[in-house]
Amino acid sequence: MLESLQFIYAPQIVNGLSIGVAVVLMALGLTIIFGLLDVINMSHGEFYAAGAFISVSLMAMGVSFWFCLLLVPMILVPIGFAMERLLIQKVFHYKDRHILTLLLTFGVAMVLEDAYKIIWGANPIKPSAPISGASELLGVMFPNYRLFLMGFGALLIFSVWALIYKTQLGAIVRASAFDKDMSSSLGIPVMRVYALTFALGVALAGLAGVLLAPIYSVFPTMGRDFILMAFSVVIVGGLGSIKGAVIAGILLTQLQSISSLYISPVWSDPLVFTVMVLVLMFKPSGLYGGMKNA
């Protein structure tokens, strides 16, 4: 009993947690973009892939992994900013902007995915882990990189939360989301704030890509597979809620990793999606719906 707990469950839980942290990072970007801008970003997964691909290329050029962690978001911020300004704001004033922005980002995702195939090829690339070795905890070996991923991810998630809820900048962002007209009459450049918020979400997805590249391989459709999980997390947690994304992210990835022990790995995805559908049916606002009570 104790042995199975130690050698079977503990590694599975740690694996689940390290993926959970990355999923939360993705979901965080999605939920910020929805909570503040009312945009369902279907291309979020492709920005996650962008982060992974750019880091692979940078590392091939000799840039160290640690520098990539800084450089990739810096590359993605202007791209996200430009996309919001040039495309999303074009359809932002229509009545059915929910659907139009969803369609628009869906189109962008299509273009990006094919662009990756052209630039990097369809074959998976596997970068080596920047931290090698494993540490022993309670008699079980855990890969050091996964331990780092959990610590660093938790730090990032905390920083994003603090940025939005504890700083002046965050107050400006929340004010712009809450009342666009009032904020702009107070002199806040609302449109620029929106574009920056979108860029921040996109940069977070890219960062998740850099962090997960050494664990999974990097390939053009990687975003599509991962975004489904991130969407489920955002829905279960409540669209727009940071707290919800964190809690749901950890719950769902644990559900995924524990159920793959008990049932079979092939059934863990349908299980997660079933939870998502059930939540949508009975509590569409999720566990902690709405940015306002996050």
Add this chain to the structure above:
Amino acid sequence: MHNPQVKAIRFIELFLLSSALVLYIAGSIFEDTFFLRLATEALIFGGLAMSVDLLLGIVGLLSLGQAFYFGFGAYLSALVLKEISPSFFLAIGIVTLSSILLGWIASFIALRSKGVYFALITFGLAQVAAKVVYNTRSLGASDGMMGVPILQIWTPFGSIDTSHPGAFFLITLLTIGVLYAVLKYFLTTPMGSIWHAIRCNEDRLAYVGYKSKGPKQVAFILATVVAAVSGALYPMLRGFVSPELMFFSVSGNAVVTVVLGGVGTLIGPILGSVLLTSFKSIIGTWTVHHHIVIGIIFVVIVVSAPKGLAGLLAKYLGKNHTSKEGE
């Protein structure tokens, strides 16, 4: 009729019907298989797109999981043809009846929410279904089901079989045509007006004394039937079904088709499907990366002409019309 939208629809209908007949005659003379089969496939996926348009363009509900019902029809039809009897009418009949039931059940789940949540719930439902089919051994799992027999279809002009590309093209054209006519008929009924009202302002409807729940359910079930019957034709054309038919890319493609052709016109999606399929086949001869081109066109259409090709045509016809009036 001076309404440019109606004129545009009429124009597209005539254009599609005449090009279908030209294709059929040319295909029969040159004994072509490839283009007739391609056109058949375009019609089948056009049917799927039409079901997306019924929900999105008429009622204002974006479904991101219509491939579920399409795949359901395809799998069920393949099962009937293989296990029970290779009969066209039996397969279509069983698919129609079961999809009414499936649509009715799914509507209770999906219609609990609207807007973005409706999009996500249909997406989630389809994901679950696709994964279940993908993992089920008895449905062929990831390999799908092969060996759907060639069937004899009884018509007043004699019996024809699905291996004949021209004949099956006509059968498909007729089936999709019937689905189109049924949907168009519904639009002329009071139910059609309520759908239109739901899209414009659902909350307001309650003040005027109408319930939106029932009509929405009818639309959802109808869309399910249209998608499933279109799907039922697929194994007859290709001889196999695969779980890819239920994947998100199929649903997504249908949405792209609708937006490209023209939201809310019902005929636009068929036009979009014909154009997209021919486009893919033309570009496909020199590059595998047709998605990038289609994606760019799609993005441009969403940003600059949200009503698609039918909308552009209506705008052009409207302009012509007013300039004549002005003379």
